[in-house]
Each structure stands twice: as C-alpha cells, then as structure tokens.
Amino acid sequence: MTDLSTAFATALRLITTLDAALVEIVTLSLRVSFGAVLVACVLGLPLGAALALARFPGRQALVVLGNALMGLPPVVAGLVVYLLLSRAGPLGEFGLLFTPSAMVIAQVVLITPIIAALARQVVEDLWASLGEQLRSLGAGPWRAVPTLLWEGRFSLVTVVLAGFGRSIAEVGAVIIVGGNIAHVTRTMTTAIALETSRGDLPLALGLGFVLMLLAVLVNGAAYWIRDFARARGG
Amino acid sequence: MRSLIPMDLLRRLTLLACAAATLAWGTAGAEERFITVASTTSTEQSGLFGHLLPRFTAKTGIAVRVVAVGTGQAIQIAERGDADVLFVHHTPSEEKFVADGFGVKRYPVMYNDFVIVGPKADPAAIRGGSDAVAAFAGIARAQAPFASRGDDSGTHKAELALWKAAAVDVKAASGQWYRETGSGMGPTLNTAAGLGAYALTDRGTWAAFKNRGELEVLLAGDPRLFNPYGIILVNPARHPHVKAADGQAFIDWVISPAGQQAIADYKVDGEPLFFPNYRP
Numbered sequence: 059m060t061d062l063s064t065a066f067a068t069a070l071r072l073i074t075t076l077d078a079a080l081v082e083i084v085t086l087s088l089r090v091s092f093g094a095v096l097v098a099c100v101l102g103l104p105l106g107a108a109l110a111l112a113r114f115p116g117r118q119a120l121v122v123l124g125n126a127l128m129g130l131p132p133v134v135a136g137l138v139v140y141l142l143l144s145r146a147g148p149l150g151e152f153g154l155l156f157t158p159s160a161m162v163i164a165q166v167v168l169i170t171p172i173i174a175a176l177a178r179q180v181v182e183d184l185w186a187s188l189g190e191q192l193r194s195l196g197a198g199p200w201r202a203v204p205t206l207l208w209e210g211r212f213s214l215v216t217v218v219l220a221g222f223g224r225s226i227a228e229v230g231a232v233i234i235v236g237g238n239i240a241h242v243t244r245t246m247t248t249a250i251a252l253e254t255s256r257g258d259l260p261l262a263l264g265l266g267f268v269l270m271l272l273a274v275l276v277n278g279a280a281y282w283i284r285d286f287a288r289a290r291g292g
Numbered sequence: 293m294r295s296l297i298p299m300d301l302l303r304r305l306t307l308l309a310c311a312a313a314t315l316a317w318g319t320a321g322a323e324e325r326f327i328t329v330a331s332t333t334s335t336e337q338s339g340l341f342g343h344l345l346p347r348f349t350a351k352t353g354i355a356v357r358v359v360a361v362g363t364g365q366a367i368q369i370a371e372r373g374d375a376d377v378l379f380v381h382h383t384p385s386e387e388k389f390v391a392d393g394f395g396v397k398r399y400p401v402m403y404n405d406f407v408i409v410g411p412k413a414d415p416a417a418i419r420g421g422s423d424a425v426a427a428f429a430g431i432a433r434a435q436a437p438f439a440s441r442g443d444d445s446g447t448h449k450a451e452l453a454l455w456k457a458a459a460v461d462v463k464a465a466s467g468q469w470y471r472e473t474g475s476g477m478g479p480t481l482n483t484a485a486g487l488g489a490y491a492l493t494d495r496g497t498w499a500a501f502k503n504r505g506e507l508e509v510l511l512a513g514d515p516r517l518f519n520p521y522g523i524i525l526v527n528p529a530r531h532p533h534v535k536a537a538d539g540q541a542f543i544d545w546v547i548s549p550a551g552q553q554a555i556a557d558y559k560v561d562g563e564p565l566f567f568p569n570y571r572p
Binding site: 144145146147150151153155156237238239240242252254255256257258259 | 328333337357358359360371372373374475476477478479481482485500501502503504531533
C-alpha cells in the first residue's frame with residue numbers, strides 16, 4: 059500500500075513541477091504515437107475499406123490474416139524492423155536504427171493491421187445498410203469508398219483510438235528498434251521498463267500513472283471532438 | 293456529391309501524415325554530431341555514463357548515444373555495424389570480437405567487481421566467506437534458490453564460469469532451485485528479491501538498485517570476482533559508415549588521464565564503483 063501511495067505522490071510531483079525529463083519523454087511518446095497513428099490511418103483506412111468492398115479470390119484469407127495480425131507480438135514486429143533497419147540489413151544505409159523514425163516504423167507495422175481490420179468491419183456494416191441507396195445514386199463500390207469512410211467517421215474515431223492505445227502503451231518493439239537512448243529514444247514506456255529494472259518501483263509506477271492520465275486526456279479529447287462535431291450536425 | 297468532402301479530407305490526412313513523418317524524422321537530430329556506443333546495463337544504470345559523458349561532450353562537442361543492453365547483445369549490435377564503439381565487460385568475448393575483424397583494438401579501461409547477494413537468512417551459509425567457488429558449491433548443496441541472468445551477458449558468463457569451477461551442473465537444476473530469468477541485471481535482482489534467492493551481480497548495478505527487499509551482499513573480494521571492462525572501436529574496414537574519428541576520440545578520452553580521473557571520481561554514497569586501469 060505504501061508503494062502505491064509513494065507512486066501516486068511521485069506522479070503528482072512529476073506533473074505539478076512539470077519535471078523537465080518527464081516533459082521530454084512525454085513529448086517524444088506523443089510524437090512517435092501520433093506519427094505512427096497518422097501513417098497507419100493513411101495506409102489502414104483505405105485498405106480496410108477496399109477489403110470490405112472488393113470481391114476477389116483469397117479475400118477471406120486476407121481478412122483472416124489481417125485480423126490475426128492484430129495480435130502480432132510487439133517483440134516480433136520490433137525484431138523484424140530491427141533486422142531491416144540494421145546496418146547489416148537491407149535498409150541499413152539510411153541509418154535509421156536507434157532513432158525516433160525507427161520507432162514510428164515499428165509501430166506502423168503494429169497498428170496498421172488493427173486500423174485496417176477494424177475499419178473493414180465498420181465499412182462492411184455501412185455498405186450493408188447504405189449500399190443499395192448509394193448504388194441507386196450511381197456509385198459503385200469504389201466510388202463509395204470515400205463516402206463510406208466519411209459516413210463511418212464517428213465509428214472510425216474509435217478505431218483510430220484503438221490504434222493509438224496500442225502504440226502509446228507499447229514497449230516491446232520500441233525498446234528494440236529505439237534502444238532506449240536517453241534524450242533521443244526514451245519514451246514513457248521504455249522509461250518505465252528502465253526504472254523497473256533499476257528497482258525504483260515507485261518511480262516506475264508513478265510514470266505509469268502519468269501515462270494512463272495521458273491516455274485518458276487523448277481519449278477525452280477525441281470524445282469531445284466527436285460530440286462537438288455531432289452537435290454541429292457534421 | 294458528398295464524396296468531394298472526404299476526398300479533400302483524405303488529401304489533407306495524407307499531407308498531415310507526411311508532416312508527422314517529417315517531424316519524427318527531424319527529431320533524429322540529423323545535424324547533431326554524435327556517436328553510438330553499445331554498452332552494458334551496469335555502466336548505464338550505475339550512473340557512470342551520466343557522470344562521464346557530459347564531460348566528454350563538453351570537451352569535444354560530440355554527443356554520445358548509449359544503447360545499454362547485456363554484453364552478448366551489445367556485441368551483436370556492434371558486429372552488425374549498428375554502433376561505433378563497444379564498451380563491455382567480458383574479456384574473452386572482446387578479444388574474439390577483435391580477432392574476428394569486427395573491432396580494431398581492445399583497450400582496458402577500468403574494473404569493478406561482482407558480489408554475491410542473497411537473503412539475510414542465508415540458507416547456504418556463505419556470508420563472510422572469501423571463496424566464491426566454495427560459496428556456489430554451498431548454494432548448490434543446499435539447493436537454495438539462485439536467480440541467474442540466463443541471457444548471455446558478461447555477468448551471466450562470469451557466473452557460468454564460477455559454476456563450472458564448482459563442478460555444478462546448473463543445466464540439470466534449471467527450473468528447480470536454479471532460475472534463469474533471461475533478462476537484465478535489474479529484473480534479475482527484482483526476481484531474486486521476490487524469491488529470496490541468491491544472485492551474482494556487478495557492484496555498480498547493486499549500488500544503484502533500490503528494490504533490495506531482504507537481499508544483502510554476502511560475499512565479495514574473491515579475486516575471481518574481478519570484472520574488467522574494455523573499449524573497442526568497431527572496425528571501419530568492415531563497416532565503412534562507422535564514425536571512426538569521433539569514436540576513437542571517445543576512446544582516447546576515456547583512457548586519457550582526464551577520463552581515467554573522471555571514472556575514479558564517480559562515487560555512489562561516497563564509495564567509488566569503478567577503478568580505472570588503463571596501462572599504455
């Protein structure tokens with residue numbers, strides 16, 4: 059119990075004093091996660107919609123594969139990206155290993171399947187209910203993709219938040235490809251792992267509380283924006 | 293047609309994504325002059341690097357990025373060319389690294405020592421001894437729980453050498469009294485504290501470790517617990533992108549009188565943790 063209250067006090071102190079080291083790692087965490095979510099959306103939303111509407115042999119297998127990739131272990135994703143970006147690997151010449159870019163890439167690998175698979179479900183359901191109407195307006199499945207994504211935007215916010223949640227909470231991949239370098243690739247989660255291994259459990263848990271608060275803030279903001287847009291009749 | 297709006301939105305999203313990617317790429321600090329050092333958790337977590345690196349950077353303007361992992365993994369990273377300098381503690385592996393052409397030359401830098409920690413109750417009665425091998429044999433006889441790194445790190449290799457000297461087959465005992473955590477020194481100490489197990493740890497990590505529970509140092513001072521560190525420039529002949537000049541500048545500074553003094557000056561609770569031992 060004392061451990062928990064010490065951790066809570068630590069979290070409070072870190073937040074109220076705007077601890078410089080904390081601000082740095084929070085900024086990097088948000089930067090990496092938002093970057094990864096944006097790229098994953100650009101790739102995953104159209105991919106999910108296409109998968110929902112297209113009819114071709116092997117589609118079911120692709121859907122199953124996409125759903126399975128939602129459970130891709132972060133360590134595996136991290137290792138694959140590590141081997142690709144390593145100097146001895148095929149993309150080594152860019153020197154991206156142990157940089158924030160490498161962390162974004164690893165997280166894009168992790169969350170694109172989540173966003174694509176969930177978006178596919180949303181679009182499929184919408185097409186089932188709106189398809190006839192859209193077809194009567196002369197829109198085939200392909201013309202309908204942007205409209206369907208737009209119509210499903212409120213559900214898709216939740217999809218995007220699922221991707222964000224995975225990326226901000228993830229440690230296995232980013233610690234491998236980022237290297238947890240102080241001031242360069244140290245994020246909230248890798249800092250928590252580091253403090254745990256130093257046996258400073260109150261500080262580790264305190265950082266954990268800050269991370270959860272961050273997640274609540276981002277989700278709250280998304281909820282508020284969605285509500286606001288809905289009220290405006292968007 | 294409504295689809296005009298989302299088209300515009302999609303375009304904007306794409307632009308935004310590109311901007312975000314650029315932002316993340318930008319934070320890599322492309323302009324900054326830096327080297328990457330593959331090193332061990334003991335040097336990083338004991339706070340030694342926090343003490344040393346700012347002095348070097350202030351003098352040379354070269355920032356040092358440390359990837360702190362186990363010695364085995366650090367050597368892997370250096371062999372693949374993902375670091376400019378290797379700074380670890382397992383002399384046979386370091387010499388092999390140089391002999392295999394991955395490194396230029398090994399310089400001795402400093403040493404500290406391993407200590408055997410264990411529960412206050414000390415079921416194997418090793419407290420105060422001076423023979424690490426006898427203590428290990430005693431732990432095996434008592435079948436007292438022992439938490440091993442099990443991760444091919446320098447500490448793990450040193451521990452295996454002690455078991456071998458004590459003629460104990462830990463492979464056979466793995467999963468029983470011998471627990472391989474497969475993780476770093478800190479997590480292994482966390483496990484040992486939880487299990488009330490013995491463990492071998494470097495003094496630096498122990499000094500900085502806070503979650504000790506019932507653990508305390510039971511045996512230290514055996515010459516076989518000597519733990520020397522070496523520093524090696526990754527061979528630019530094998531990996532042409534290696535920042536040879538800046539990497540060598542770091543090595544030269546660490547073994548210079550100023551660098552050696554900085555190592556000697558680093559203390560935790562008034563006790564020095566590392567002892568410089570470079571001899572030209």
